[in-house]
Amino acid sequence: MPKKAADTAASVAVNIAIEQHFPRDERLLDDGLAGRIIPLGMKVFVWLLGFAWLREWMIQWTEKCWPGVWAIFPVRKRYIDAKVTEATHLDALVNLGAGLDTLAFRLPAVAKGPVFEVDQPGNIELKRSKLNQALGEIPEQLRFVSVDFDAQELGSALASHGYSSDMKTFFVLEAVTQYLTMAGIQTVFDFLAKAQSGSRLVFTYVRKDFVEGRAFYDNEDLYKTLVLKDKVWLFGLNPEEVADFLDEYGWRILEHLGYDELADVYVKPTGRQLKSLALERIVYAEKL
Numbered sequence: 599m600p601k602k603a604a605d606t607a608a609s610v611a612v613n614i615a616i617e618q619h620f621p622r623d624e625r626l627l628d629d630g631l632a633g634r635i636i637p638l639g640m641k642v643f644v645w646l647l648g649f650a651w652l653r654e655w656m657i658q659w660t661e662k663c664w665p666g667v668w669a670i671f672p673v674r675k676r677y678i679d680a681k682v683t684e685a686t687h688l689d690a691l692v693n694l695g696a697g698l699d700t701l702a703f704r705l706p707a708v709a710k711g712p713v714f715e716v717d718q719p720g721n722i723e724l725k726r727s728k729l730n731q732a733l734g735e736i737p738e739q740l741r742f743v744s745v746d747f748d749a750q751e752l753g754s755a756l757a758s759h760g761y762s763s764d765m766k767t768f769f770v771l772e773a774v775t776q777y778l779t780m781a782g783i784q785t786v787f788d789f790l791a792k793a794q795s796g797s798r799l800v801f802t803y804v805r806k807d808f809v810e811g812r813a814f815y816d817n818e819d820l821y822k823t824l825v826l827k828d829k830v831w832l833f834g835l836n837p838e839e840v841a842d843f844l845d846e847y848g849w850r851i852l853e854h855l856g857y858d859e860l861a862d863v864y865v866k867p868t869g870r871q872l873k874s875l876a877l878e879r880i881v882y883a884e885k886l
């Protein structure tokens with residue numbers, strides 16, 4: 599996997615850390631941990647953005663260069679938090695491509711059961727060491743699993759850390775599918791096909807016409823950077839294909855939303871004016 603794809607994990611955590619400077623009624627996500635587990639240079643950057651005028655300038659600049667990108671990180675986490683909180687019947691949580699995400703720490707319900715965080719080895723080591731520095735220890739229920747989805751098998755790696763496909767599981771695949779080769783997508787969804795009936799999945803995907811350069815959704819610069827130059831966004835889906843795609847692996851859609859719909863729930867009440875990203879969508883599904 600290109601190193602740049604791994605680095606995106608820290609960028610997400612930086613966005614969440616900056617959100618913590620907003621007063622609670624304007625903040626898109628509460629997360630006191632994200633800012634403590636990012637690399638030092640990023641901590642300095644986040645600290646500087648404690649100056650409201652500088653933060654506003656930076657967010658407006660982001661909105662101009664990549665319209666809608668700012669809000670996707672916190673709002674999709676809010677959505678995932680809500681779905682995980684509702685799914686009280688599940689035995690385990692598996693966060694695939696977890697990066698520096700703090701889901702395991704944000705929700706008291708999650709803290710009770712086993713949580714498996716899967717990512718490529720460099721990010722697993724980064725997370726382990728940053729959590730150790732921030733907390734002094736890794737909570738017992740949190741298990742780290744190093745796997746490169748593009749090159750390695752997933753089921754046996756998880757099993758060697760105590761995961762069993764008998765566990766009714768909440769799977770999270772947040773901002774990951776676009777980085778995978780077809781082999782990686784196959785590995786992840788072949789594994790998900792063996793999940794226990796009643797398991798749940800939230801995943802995000804980028805539209806196929808964007809990845810193929812046929813539509814830009816106001817974000818041609820993003821296409822030029824992530825698809826053409828860095829070559830890290832590889833995979834996309836057409837929204838109308840998602841139901842059939844999931845059906846092949848034994849999953850059915852419960853909800854399939856765009857960021858406009860998430861913004862109505864999570865951005866509008868804050869009174870903040872942020873654009874919505876149309877090139878990515880989020881799916882909540884159930885294993886049949």
Ligand SMILES: C[S@@+](CC[C@H](N)C(=O)[O-])C[C@H]1O[C@@H](n2cnc3c(N)ncnc32)[C@H](O)[C@@H]1O
Pocket residue numbers: 599603604605606607610611694695696697698699716717718721745746747748749771772773774777778782
């Ligand atoms: C944009 S980050 C998202 C991180 C996290 N899910 C979140 O939303 O906060 C993408 C994550 O996918 C992981 N990833 C990308 N390709 C991968 C692969 N082939 N195998 C395992 N993880 C991969 C990266 O290492 C990174 O942590």
